[in-house]
Amino acid sequence: MKIRSILALATLVFVLALSITPAAADGHCPQEGGTFTIGVDTFLPMDPNTAAHDWTFYAITNINSMLFRIESGQPVGDLAESWDITDDGTVYTWHIRPGMMWHDGNDVFPEGESREVTAHDVVYSIYRQYDDESSIMAADLRNLFVSAEATDDHTVVLTLSGPDAIMYDKARGLTFTAIVAPEAIEMYGDDYGLNPLGSGPFEFVSYSPDEEVVLRANEDYYIDPCLDEVIFRVMPDVPAAMIALEAGDIDWWGSVTPGDDVGRFQDNEDMTVLNFGCPVATRLYMSVDKPPFDDVRFRKALSHMKDGNAINAALRGPTHVKGAGTAGPGVAGYVEGLYDEYHSYDPELAMSLMDEMGIVDTDGDGLREWDGSNLEIPMFAWNSDPAPDYVAAMVDAAAQVGLTIRPEIADPGTNNARRLDGEWGIYLGQGWCGEGGTNALWGRNGWISSLGYEDEEIFDLLDKSAQNLNEEEREAQLQAATTRVAALYFEPAFGFFNIFTVKNNYVKDFFGGEWTLNLATDDHNVWINEDER
Amino acid sequence: MAQQIADLAPEGEFSELARPKSFWYKAFQQIIRNNRAILGFSVLLVLVLAAVFADQITPYDPYKVNYSNYKQPPSAEHFIGTDELGRDSFSRLIYGARISLMVGIVVSSISVTIGVALGAIAGYFGGIADMIIMRIVDLMQAFPFLVLAIALVAVFGPSLRNMMLALIVVYWIWFARVVRGMVLTLRETEFIVGAKAAGASDIGIIFRHILPNVFPVVVVQGSFSVAEAILIAAALSYLGLGAQPPTAEWGSMLSNAKELMRILPVMSIAPGVAIMVTVLAINFIGDALRDALDPTLRQ
Numbered sequence: 001m002k003i004r005s006i007l008a009l010a011t012l013v014f015v016l017a018l019s020i021t022p023a024a025a026d027g028h029c030p031q032e033g034g035t036f037t038i039g040v041d042t043f044l045p046m047d048p049n050t051a052a053h054d055w056t057f058y059a060i061t062n063i064n065s066m067l068f069r070i071e072s073g074q075p076v077g078d079l080a081e082s083w084d085i086t087d088d089g090t091v092y093t094w095h096i097r098p099g100m101m102w103h104d105g106n107d108v109f110p111e112g113e114s115r116e117v118t119a120h121d122v123v124y125s126i127y128r129q130y131d132d133e134s135s136i137m138a139a140d141l142r143n144l145f146v147s148a149e150a151t152d153d154h155t156v157v158l159t160l161s162g163p164d165a166i167m168y169d170k171a172r173g174l175t176f177t178a179i180v181a182p183e184a185i186e187m188y189g190d191d192y193g194l195n196p197l198g199s200g201p202f203e204f205v206s207y208s209p210d211e212e213v214v215l216r217a218n219e220d221y222y223i224d225p226c227l228d229e230v231i232f233r234v235m236p237d238v239p240a241a242m243i244a245l246e247a248g249d250i251d252w253w254g255s256v257t258p259g260d261d262v263g264r265f266q267d268n269e270d271m272t273v274l275n276f277g278c279p280v281a282t283r284l285y286m287s288v289d290k291p292p293f294d295d296v297r298f299r300k301a302l303s304h305m306k307d308g309n310a311i312n313a314a315l316r317g318p319t320h321v322k323g324a325g326t327a328g329p330g331v332a333g334y335v336e337g338l339y340d341e342y343h344s345y346d347p348e349l350a351m352s353l354m355d356e357m358g359i360v361d362t363d364g365d366g367l368r369e370w371d372g373s374n375l376e377i378p379m380f381a382w383n384s385d386p387a388p389d390y391v392a393a394m395v396d397a398a399a400q401v402g403l404t405i406r407p408e409i410a411d412p413g414t415n416n417a418r419r420l421d422g423e424w425g426i427y428l429g430q431g432w433c434g435e436g437g438t439n440a441l442w443g444r445n446g447w448i449s450s451l452g453y454e455d456e457e458i459f460d461l462l463d464k465s466a467q468n469l470n471e472e473e474r475e476a477q478l479q480a481a482t483t484r485v486a487a488l489y490f491e492p493a494f495g496f497f498n499i500f501t502v503k504n505n506y507v508k509d510f511f512g513g514e515w516t517l518n519l520a521t522d523d524h525n526v527w528i529n530e531d532e533r
Numbered sequence: 534m535a536q537q538i539a540d541l542a543p544e545g546e547f548s549e550l551a552r553p554k555s556f557w558y559k560a561f562q563q564i565i566r567n568n569r570a571i572l573g574f575s576v577l578l579v580l581v582l583a584a585v586f587a588d589q590i591t592p593y594d595p596y597k598v599n600y601s602n603y604k605q606p607p608s609a610e611h612f613i614g615t616d617e618l619g620r621d622s623f624s625r626l627i628y629g630a631r632i633s634l635m636v637g638i639v640v641s642s643i644s645v646t647i648g649v650a651l652g653a654i655a656g657y658f659g660g661i662a663d664m665i666i667m668r669i670v671d672l673m674q675a676f677p678f679l680v681l682a683i684a685l686v687a688v689f690g691p692s693l694r695n696m697m698l699a700l701i702v703v704y705w706i707w708f709a710r711v712v713r714g715m716v717l718t719l720r721e722t723e724f725i726v727g728a729k730a731a732g733a734s735d736i737g738i739i740f741r742h743i744l745p746n747v748f749p750v751v752v753v754q755g756s757f758s759v760a761e762a763i764l765i766a767a768a769l770s771y772l773g774l775g776a777q778p779p780t781a782e783w784g785s786m787l788s789n790a791k792e793l794m795r796i797l798p799v800m801s802i803a804p805g806v807a808i809m810v811t812v813l814a815i816n817f818i819g820d821a822l823r824d825a826l827d828p829t830l831r832q
Contacts, residue, residue, distance in 0.1 A: 237791075238792065239791045239792050239794060239795075258792055260604075260792065260793065260795075260796055261795075264795070307600060310600035310601075311600065311618075313600070314600045314603045314604075314617060314618060314619065315617060315618075383691075383773040385789075385792055386617070388773070388777075388778040388789075389617055389618060389778065389789070391777075391778045391779075392598070392618060392778035392779035393598055393618055395596075395778065395779050396596060396597065396598045396618075396779065399596075407777040407778050407779075408690075409691060409773060409777055409778070410690070410691065
């Protein structure tokens with residue numbers, strides 16, 4: 001009898017144990033625990049107001065809850081369990097998941113003294129971005145925003161002046177708006193990014209700038225993460241990172257994989273190469289509000305003087321994709337044939353355009369003069385591969401038509417400062433993929449507006465497309481905007497490249513890495529198979 | 534010590550003791566009997582000739598890109614292959630010798646000039662001049678010299694010229710300190726006191742009596758600093774703080790090659806070996822000069 005009682009009790013305890021570990025019970029965590037180490041080439045402080053940086057958002061979207069997450073391009077519930085949208089697309093009613101708690105065991109909320117995340121916190125987070133004009137709040141949302149209101153503790157009503165067709169696009173709409181705790185902002189102020197606090201599946205543990213960020217599983221999250229710990233290791237030396245990836249020192253390389261390594265990893269049966277899903281363009285910007293860049297003939301000459309497609313193919317290897325514009329093949333707004341029409345290699349045309357402008361070699365030294373002296377154009381680029389190679393290619397291309405390009409290679413921060421100051425010269429740029437990227441780059445108050453890229457026709461087309469819920473019409477408007485950008489600015493294009501990340505196959509149930517990184521959601525719970533490691 | 538200094542005294546002064554011709558002749562004899570020195574001079578001669586006649590001996594324009602021929606392995610057409618832009622790596626290696634030797638020689642020469650001048654002034658005149666110069670030296674020596682060079686380049690902007698300026702700023706202090714120490718000893722010697730008593734001017738004493746005596750040591754230190762400057766310049770260029778694209782420089786070639794290390798290891802090995810051989814050759818020469826010119830080591 002006594003034995004039977006003990007057996008019954010043991011069975012009861014076992015059943016109870018299974019019932020309170022749902023992830024394990026439903027098979028999401030064949031192995032629990034372990035550390036997932038992610039390699040990235042750069043990392044910024046984790047303030048969602050300022051960190052417009054893909055790899056940093058990998059961490060932010062695991063520390064902080066968002067109203068929704070993006071999976072396979074579609075929004076799925078996160079802090080918002082569900083939401084309703086009025087027929088005219090102007091009022092969003094977000095239903096906040098009850099029982100979501102702020103991370104505790106920190107300076108803001110000591111262990112066991114946390115509180116529930118409410119609709120008021122969501123409203124606070126939205127206004128924190130909206131009120132800060134320098135924040136990274138997406139322009140489409142900022143332009144349409146009317147109000148955000150908490151009608152009760154679990155309901156937020158977001159009112160827009162018109163429908164936002166790109167609300168769920170990466171880097172658009174609300175995808176930047178991580179929900180932050182007012183108490184944390186109050187305590188840390190500008191240093192919040194060094195001490196992020198949220199309600200997501202992983203809690204912030206430590207941040208050593210330029211070294212690593214450590215997160216641990218949030219035991220109070222509504223899903224039990226399979227992983228115990230996530231480490232972001234900053235590895236600016238990419239070749240060394242590739243070796244670390246193969247050695248298993250990092251489990252997933254989340255930044256851009258060099259083209260030469262992509263093919264090698266594709267042939268490695270222990271690795272999986274993942275496509276980021278949006279081809280990224282490499283191009284040149286210039287201070288278009290200053291002469292001689294303000295003359296369309298000079299912009300056209302710069303575009304035609306270099307063999308952009310060949311340069312991109314050489315430097316991007318198997319990741320190269322021919323094309324121009326901000327949206328690549330397969331992405332809304334892509335215009336086929338744009339490269340050949342506006343950016344083809346034609347040094348003769350480039351020279352004749354400069355001749356026409358009076359930028360000619362008068363003293364016979366082989367170098368073109370402008371305004372009484374040799375025209376020497378600074379080219380600003382960042383100091384990591386392959387940017388210096390693009391600069392070298394441009395120096396060579398310019399020399400062929402009698403122009404001098406002076407390399408100005410510096411860290412990204414210095415280049416950003418130059419761009420914001422509108423410094424005279426040409427700038428190497430890459431990124432800004434897809435529909436959202438088109439808006440972010442060429443739209444009103446876009447990323448390069450400080451260089452003089454302001455055209456009402458482009459703004460109007462992008463504003464209309466951002467509010468157009470008809471996909472076909474929106475596509476046409478985006479294509480018109482893209483074509484107008486090419487015809488007006490002749491932004492010298494090199495082509496696209498696919499971003500590939502690489503993971504070791506012992507990382508299971510892993511879902512991409514598209515701006516948001518979903519390590520523990522209703523559909524995915526990343527785990528490490530230690531037997532395969 | 535007095536005897537050693539007398540050995541170094543220039544012709545015309547204390548002629549019964551000084552044997553300047555004998556000193557340099559013996560030094561020359563000692564150097565040409567040193568096999569490592571001969572090897573060093575031979576390698577350096579080849580490098581100098583390659584640098585001077587680079588235009589004539591390189592098979593291709595080192596800056597000419599060729600997008601149909603990039604990342605090629607070594608072949609009869611391209612001895613050490615082509616880089617990521619299709620440029621001939623061998624041609625770039627030859628031109629790299631021009632940059633590296635120029636950096637080493639210019640940095641060392643200017644550093645020696647500044648360091649010897651300030652060291653001589655500090656040591657000979659003492660007082661406030663000595664105090665100011667040596668406190669500057671102390672201040673600059675408090676920083677690790679590579680970190681200081683990186684900081685200076687970061688402030689002035691990365692370029693070959695700024696890198697050389699930064700190296701000069703950190704290198705002159707070596708010579709200033711060494712020369713000051715020697716001058717402090719020399720100025721108390723009898724031949725200097727005698728020259729003063731004979732009415733020689735300070736400038737005359739420095740140029741006619743002191744500098745000739747510190748010259749052998751400076752030559753030795755200078756030769757080592759050429760090698761050191763080449764190494765540090767390569768390191769700074771590797772970090773992107775020196776020669777800028779498309780300049781062919783060994784450090785920047787190494788940096789470019791790191792991404793190709795797995796598929797084209799020769800692109801990393803070639804500039805690495807070039808740096809090593811050059812530095813080794815100069816160090817062999819420096820060792821031989823030290824053995825021949827340093828009175829305490831002369832046999």
